[in-house]
Amino acid sequence: MNLNIQKTFLLILFALVLAVSVSTVGAQVYRVVDEDGNVTFTDQSPGDGAQPMELRPISVIEAPTFETKPKDGEEGAEGGEENKEMSLRYLRKNYQDFAIVAPQQEESVWNPESVITVAWNARYALQDGMTVTVYLNGVRQATTTEQIIAVNGPDRGEHTVTAELKDAKNRKIATAEPVTFFVRRPNLYSRPGPSPRGGG
16 A cells, blocks of 8 residues: 555545544534645634535444344243243253152052052143153053043052153153052952851
């Protein structure tokens, strides 16, 4: 870059700085050329009859504003509560108390009808699309949204029941702790016999 270009660039830069100052304080800017041809700008009148420069209005460009997108599950996130419903971490936190409440641990169930009732519970009701799958001794029994499930056919003896909670996308939200219980059935010898006919 030669000297003339540098000088021109500096003069333009200085003029812009002065223009910004003038726009804020309302002062006048004068262009002065000396006998050697050097151009300077000043806010002081060089003499009687000097005319101030007419400066073009300064273009003002507003800086864009950027909104920070809240993280998934935070207040104000896109979709609000609906977005929270889709957050796996949020769901697992809210359903961490999902558990089998019947039968109870180590409970003996007298079951002559060969049907037992399994019930689960959680702090919050199931959201749309959520399901609970119940397993007896590792074998799937039912997938439902009901809190009480009838399980058929457990034999006499020890059994284990558990359940899985999944969301609408079939993602595992929670697994209930296994509950061990015992099925007791009256045997043939404990049944009351027929009443004798007639008198003594």
